[in-house]
Amino acid sequence: MGDEIVISVLEHHSNIVPWQLLAQRTGAVLRWFDITEAGRLDLAKAEADGLINERTRIVSLAWVSNVLGTVNPVAQIAAQAHAVGAIVVVDGSQGVPQLPTRVSQLGADLLAFTGHKLVGPTGIGVLWGRYDLLAGLPPFLGGGEMIEVVTMESSTYAPPPYRFEAGTPPIAQAVGLGAAIEYLEGVGMEWVAAHETEITAYALAGMASLPGVRVLGPTEAVDRGGAVSFTLSTTDGLEIHPHDVMQLLDARGIAVRGGHHCARPLHARLGITASSRASSYLYTTTGEIDALIDGLAYVQDFFGRRA
Numbered sequence: 426m427g428d429e430i431v432i433s434v435l436e437h438h439s440n441i442v443p444w445q446l447l448a449q450r451t452g453a454v455l456r457w458f459d460i461t462e463a464g465r466l467d468l469a470k471a472e473a474d475g476l477i478n479e480r481t482r483i484v485s486l487a488w489v490s491n492v493l494g495t496v497n498p499v500a501q502i503a504a505q506a507h508a509v510g511a512i513v514v515v516d517g518s519q520g521v522p523q524l525p526t527r528v529s530q531l532g533a534d535l536l537a538f539t540g541h542k543l544v545g546p547t548g549i550g551v552l553w554g555r556y557d558l559l560a561g562l563p564p565f566l567g568g569g570e571m572i573e574v575v576t577m578e579s580s581t582y583a584p585p586p587y588r589f590e591a592g593t594p595p596i597a598q599a600v601g602l603g604a605a606i607e608y609l610e611g612v613g614m615e616w617v618a619a620h621e622t623e624i625t626a627y628a629l630a631g632m633a634s635l636p637g638v639r640v641l642g643p644t645e646a647v648d649r650g651g652a653v654s655f656t657l658s659t660t661d662g663l664e665i666h667p668h669d670v671m672q673l674l675d676a677r678g679i680a681v682r683g684g685h686h687c688a689r690p691l692h693a694r695l696g697i698t699a700s701s702r703a704s705s706y707l708y709t710t711t712g713e714i715d716a717l718i719d720g721l722a723y724v725q726d727f728f729g730r731r732a
């Protein structure tokens with residue numbers, strides 16, 4: 426009793442809902458980091474509130490935000506978490522595709538990421554974990570392949586990772602994910618990270634040049650990934666709904682996403698229901714960013730009078 430799980434307000438729903446389910450099952454309390462005006466984790470407030478303390482059992486954070494683009498100081502927070510004996514879980518779904526990954530430097534005890542964010546297939550992801558932790562976990566799903574010996578009375582289980590891989594695996598997806606990771610390693614994750622920074626800086630500068638664009642999250646490409654979410658108003662200050670932005674840009678061949686990006690609590694925290702998000706990756710060019718900025722000006726023209 427009294428156990429606490431610490432997450433942050435900027436998490437993807439996939440790093441909120443499972444902890445809520447666990448808290449409901451166990452009676453643990455869910456607590457979270459707030460964010461600053463600049464869209465970074467509010468470490469000072471967390472310190473003042475004693476967010477990580479002797480009751481903390483798990484700290485689970487996104488490495489990189491899928492909305493704000495913020496790169497969180499995971500290693501620093503992991504050190505604090507480990508000092509009180511907590512386990513550190515890292516959602517690497519945005520971080521692993523964009524940054525060179527060294528789990529030990531990150532301070533992660535468990536690191537999860539999804540295949541389809543790193544030019545791989547859907548329907549598969551990766552959970553990396555410290556072996557001693559994985560070996561202590563019971564299976565979460567029963568079936569073939571995860572067993573050692575089965576009798577009619579009981580079963581014993583294979584060691585990790587097989588214990589967690591009940592049933593026929595998604596073979597095609599696993600082969601596809603392996604190929605994607607080899608491809609990215611061939612390109613070089615240092616190069617991918619540098620390219621992301623360059624394109625993101627270019628996009629942020631372009632957006633800063635357009636009145637009526639409010640970038641959510643850090644406005645400089647420092648400790649920042651490639652997701653640039655924003656709200657858009659006409660130059661006479663009328664808000665344009667992200668779904669309208671998305672549709673008009675789509676008609677010009679520019680794909681942005683509109684909505685809450687599976688981060689509803691973050692949008693509520695920012696006082697908005699939705700945002701538009703432009704995401705770059707290793708294939709994005711500055712010419713495409715120019716087209717996006719022109720497109721945004723077009724959307725502003727469409728809905729209002731430009732000064």
Ligand SMILES: Cc1ncc(COP(=O)(O)O)c(C=O)c1O
Pocket residue numbers: 437439440487489490491516518519539540541550
């Ligand atoms: C930060 C982050 N976490 C988790 C996810 C969830 O990925 P999936 O739905 O593939 O499990 C995503 C992407 O959708 C994400 O961007």
